[in-house]
Amino acid sequence: MSNRNFHIIKPALTGAVIALGFLVFIFGFFGNPKPIDFQWMVWPLIIVPVGGAIGGIFYSFIDQLNFKNTRISILANFFSVLLYLFLLVIAFAWVRDLPQ
Numbered sequence: 001m002s003n004r005n006f007h008i009i010k011p012a013l014t015g016a017v018i019a020l021g022f023l024v025f026i027f028g029f030f031g032n033p034k035p036i037d038f039q040w041m042v043w044p045l046i047i048v049p050v051g052g053a054i055g056g057i058f059y060s061f062i063d064q065l066n067f068k069n070t071r072i073s074i075l076a077n078f079f080s081v082l083l084y085l086f087l088l089v090i091a092f093a094w095v096r097d098l099p100q
Helices: 003-030 038-064 070-096
Strands: none
Touching: 003 038, 003 070, 038 070
16 A cells, blocks of 8 residues: 555545544434434445545645644634534435435
């Protein structure tokens, strides 16, 4: 595995694991909102970590940019985290609207 691919895979896996942990926390705290069937169990476990992985990759790309000004760096990190959370919300909303 080349070093360049590792820099993309590591943040993608980190974002996916955080999203999956958030999914487990939501289901554990609030319970399953729909009757348990195969489709409802599989789709969230696929879609939500993919959204988290995309957010992690975006955060990694923004983090690799070298900003001289610390205000711009803080602003870029803030918008990266905001985009990550937005992608998680979109993934959760998409999963909730899937037909049963």
